[in-house]
Amino acid sequence: MDVRRAGERYPGGDPATGIESLHAFSFGPHYDPGNLRFGAVIACNEERLAPGAGFTEHPHSHTEIVTWVVEGELTHRDSQGHESVVRPGDVQRLSAGGGVRHVERNDGAEPLVFIQMWLAPEEPGGDPAYEVVHGIADSTPYAVPEAGAMLHVRRLTPGERTAVPDAAFAYVHVVRGEVRLDGVRLAPGDSARIADAKGLELEAGAEGPAEVLVWEMSP
Structure with a gap:
């Protein structure tokens, strides 16, 4: 198990324009040949946008982009004509396919x-696609078959336990609260990369609830 701490992430964004980013994988100017991907995951970015801030229209291709809103509202518009507001509890996916352009903004007041x-x-390739699942239920897996992956959202009460799926690759990211994974404490922003995951459990700390994103990936 390879644990990466929140403080080890690469800083990015443009704070002067209200954008702050933290990258768990090699990204942009922070090139690290030893940290390019794990399983199918090639980026896990924490983005913070001030009211009125956002990413102007930019392209993507050959990428499955899955977004989980923690606080506030994310406004999305893309070159395929999709426009939506994504809120906490929603799972958003943009399949870039052979190429798509999109805008991501904080048009809210918070x-x-x-x-x-x-x-x-x-x-690679294919047609772009877009989907939002509103208010996904806890423990309801969200499949991304194009990448051979499944996302599990875990919202744990204090002291609650949940299994990490047995998988060739499992990627665990703590959104909020504290958990223990195989005896190792993980705090918000921490992540764990597990090859050949078998028989592992997450346990929320006694101090409060926790929210964790877990990717289950095939070889």
């Missing part, structure tokens, strides 16, 4: 925090 995860598809 600060916006979201986790955006990029996955490499098993086959």
Whole structure:
């Protein structure tokens, strides 16, 4: 198990324009050949946008982009004509396919925090696609078959335990609260990369509830 602490993430964004980013994987100017991907995951970014701030229109291709809003509201518009507002509890996915352009903004009155995860598809190309699942239930898996991956959202009460799926690759990201994984304490922003995951459990700390994103990935 490879544990990466929140403080080890690469800083990014543009604070002067209200954008602050933290990157768990090699990203942009922070090139690290030893930290390019784990399983299908090639990026796990924590984004913080001040009211009125956002990413102007930019392109993506050959990437599955899955977003989890922590606080605030994320406004999305893309070149395929999709426009939506994504809120806490929603799962958003943009399949870039052979190419798509999109805008991400905080058009709300409150600060916006979201986790955006990029996955490499098993086959490049194809048509772009877009989906939002509103208010996904706890323990309801969200499949991204194009990347051979499944997202599990875990909202744990103090002291509650939940299994980490047995998988060739499992990626665990703590959104809020504290948990223990195989006896190792993980705090918000921490992550764990587990190859050949078997028989592991997450346990929320006694201090309060926890929210965790877990990717289950095939070889």
